[in-house]
Amino acid sequence: MESISNPIVHIKHLTKSYRRGGQIVSVLTDISLDIPSGEFIALMGPSGSGKTTLLNLIAGIDKPDSGTLKVGGIDIATLSEGELADWRAANIGFIFQFYNLMPVLTAFENIELPLLLTQLSHKKRQEHVELALSMVGLSERMEHYPSELSGGEQQRVAIARAFITDPVILVADEPTGDLDRVSAGEILAILKRLNSEMEKTIIMVTHDPYAAKTAHLIRHLEKGELDVTD
Amino acid sequence: MHFLKLILRNTLRHKLRSGLTVLGIIVAIVAFGLLRTVVDAWYSGAEGSSDTRLITRNAISLVFPLPIKYQERIRKIEGVTAITHASWFGGVYVSEKNFFPQFAIDAKTYFDVYPEFLIPPAEINAFLIDRKGCVVGRKLADTYGFEIGDTVPLRGTIYPGTWRFTVRAIYDGAEAKTDISQFFFHWDYLNETRKKATARKTSRKTDWVGVYAINISESNRAAEISNKVDAMFRNSLAETRTETEKAFQLSFVAMTEAIVVAIRIVSFVVILILLAVMANTMAMTARERIGEYATLKALGFSHHFLAGLIYGESMAIAFVGAIIGILLTFPVTDKFSEQVGTLFPVFGVSLETIYMQAIAAFSVGITAAVFPAYRVAQISIVEGLRSIG
Ligand SMILES: Nc1ncnc2c1ncn2[C@@H]1O[C@H](COP(=O)(O)OP(=O)(O)O)[C@@H](O)[C@H]1O
Numbered sequence A: 001m002e003s004i005s006n007p008i009v010h011i012k013h014l015t016k017s018y019r020r021g022g023q024i025v026s027v028l029t030d031i032s033l034d035i036p037s038g039e040f041i042a043l044m045g046p047s048g049s050g051k052t053t054l055l056n057l058i059a060g061i062d063k064p065d066s067g068t069l070k071v072g073g074i075d076i077a078t079l080s081e082g083e084l085a086d087w088r089a090a091n092i093g094f095i096f097q098f099y100n101l102m103p104v105l106t107a108f109e110n111i112e113l114p115l116l117l118t119q120l121s122h123k124k125r126q127e128h129v130e131l132a133l134s135m136v137g138l139s140e141r142m143e144h145y146p147s148e149l150s151g152g153e154q155q156r157v158a159i160a161r162a163f164i165t166d167p168v169i170l171v172a173d174e175p176t177g178d179l180d181r182v183s184a185g186e187i188l189a190i191l192k193r194l195n196s197e198m199e200k201t202i203i204m205v206t207h208d209p210y211a212a213k214t215a216h217l218i219r220h221l222e223k224g225e226l227d228v229t230d
Numbered sequence B: 001m002h003f004l005k006l007i008l009r010n011t012l013r014h015k016l017r018s019g020l021t022v023l024g025i026i027v028a029i030v031a032f033g034l035l036r037t038v039v040d041a042w043y044s045g046a047e048g049s050s051d052t053r054l055i056t057r058n059a060i061s062l063v064f065p066l067p068i069k070y071q072e073r074i075r076k077i078e079g080v081t082a083i084t085h086a087s088w089f090g091g092v093y094v095s096e097k098n099f100f101p102q103f104a105i106d107a108k109t110y111f112d113v114y115p116e117f118l119i120p121p122a123e124i125n126a127f128l129i130d131r132k133g134c135v136v137g138r139k140l141a142d143t144y145g146f147e148i149g150d151t152v153p154l155r156g157t158i159y160p161g162t163w164r165f166t167v168r169a170i171y172d173g174a175e176a177k178t179d180i181s182q183f184f185f186h187w188d189y190l191n192e193t194r195k196k197a198t199a200r201k202t203s204r205k206t207d208w209v210g211v212y213a214i215n216i217s218e219s220n221r222a223a224e225i226s227n228k229v230d231a232m233f234r235n236s237l238a239e240t241r242t243e244t245e246k247a248f249q250l251s252f253v254a255m256t257e258a259i260v261v262a263i264r265i266v267s268f269v270v271i272l273i274l275l276a277v278m279a280n281t282m283a284m285t286a287r288e289r290i291g292e293y294a295t296l297k298a299l300g301f302s303h304h305f306l307a308g309l310i311y312g313e314s315m316a317i318a319f320v321g322a323i324i325g326i327l328l329t330f331p332v333t334d335k336f337s338e339q340v341g342t343l344f345p346v347f348g349v350s351l352e353t354i355y356m357q358a359i360a361a362f363s364v365g366i367t368a369a370v371f372p373a374y375r376v377a378q379i380s381i382v383e384g385l386r387s388i389g
């Protein structure tokens, strides 16, 4: 157990179970984890080991049963639904395995979406989106709909949507899980830049060892518990 | 701006599904409007009636007549300003399906009691001097192409033989609710013809009329004057029953009340079916997009925003359907009116019907979204996201 002063994510004795049918299935039994600000961490582990569940808890879209869960110093388990929504909008950028873009919105509009929850003017939003598009190399494709983009391009749009509001933490659940090697490499390179140049804390779930190598720190999750490796 | 764009694009996402749903709304709104217009037409006689007019009929039943000599006695009652009479003729013009009411009237007094029938003075004079002349309503004239000077043959069902009348006047209605599909001719002609027939064969009474129509000075004296009239003929050979024209007309409608109630029920059932169709569309739509809604929630959008998207889409579909449906109601009712001819004297889409159509579509739009919006608000983000992939 390393002790870091002022970790951005502070987890202690965290447990989470789900009710399935009449039975209670324990998913996370006793998780303790501190993630320092600016870290790029990869969570690995076999399918069903609880990686997504842990990520969802950190990202504030699920609630733990017991234990401590502090993100940016805030005990997010105590926040109400509405407070949590605002907190997520301000602090978390989401990257999903299947991109989760709105099919009826263009690349530009998808990236702009989270900014609608801010006070930014139309002009400011436009500037931000154009900058984000150039950062992921899709300036030429901004009028395209998700169905007109490749998987790798869609994921780049999704990454731009995740960092457009300048959140502290990016959570990525198998971001390369649905991509070929080349596209995956591009995605990982962008994440690496976001971490090194923009100092984003990145928490990435993956079962691809190649992807995990991009991270600075790798943690293995097995049967609801974390092991320190490497 | 973005919100409306999202709603619009979501609505157009499944063009076939949205299109079919809109079609369903159009059909339901038109059917609803048509049925309500039929019900309105049913009551139009009562709607168009005056509250300073009384109708006196035989107390036993409308099919029994009253003696002509009552006219002068009623006229003398204080409060009565004018009196006339009308007798149902029940003739057939060419074929049974060409139904329109025909009355043998007291030509000199009738149009004083019914000032809402507007006739040019030259035409009324021409009618008054022609014993075999007749007056037809504008709608009747338009439907059958009657023109001044034309001969109209009516085959009598109550009074035997074929009766030929010459069109001397065409009347218009003072108001939209005025019945302009009636046919009037001289009672004197009918009565004299009957007299000649009975002189040869005996029996069959003459000098009898169907009903008296009475104008009174003030509408709030209707009950009092009615009682006076009926008291005058109590214990006589033909007792009378006097009531306001509205009550008289409603007593006709009452005979067919069950049909009207059935039509009313059907018009609301149509809306219920529409609701089921709409609710199904919206439930299907929301179920398909549960992953998208969960993603929006994860990004920090409130469930009010999501509910807004769902209500917005439902309302957009309902709105388009309602507009087209309401606009189509006019040509459809016109066509229907043409088909049924003069069966309904007054047939038009009322403002109230249009309001009802709009309210029905609006309620359906809102109600269809309630369940999907609730479900989307309730579902957890984690569960919603799991549905993707
Ligand atoms: N909402 C849920 N309801 C019931 N069981 C769940 C739910 N979410 C996750 N689980 C179960 O918890 C376990 C861990 O799931 P997950 O965190 O998705 O694992 P991983 O991402 O490592 O594959 C699995 O057995 C999964 O079936």
Ligand SMILES: [Mg+2]
Residues within 6 Å of the ligand: A051, A052, A053, A173
């Ligand atoms: Mg997972």
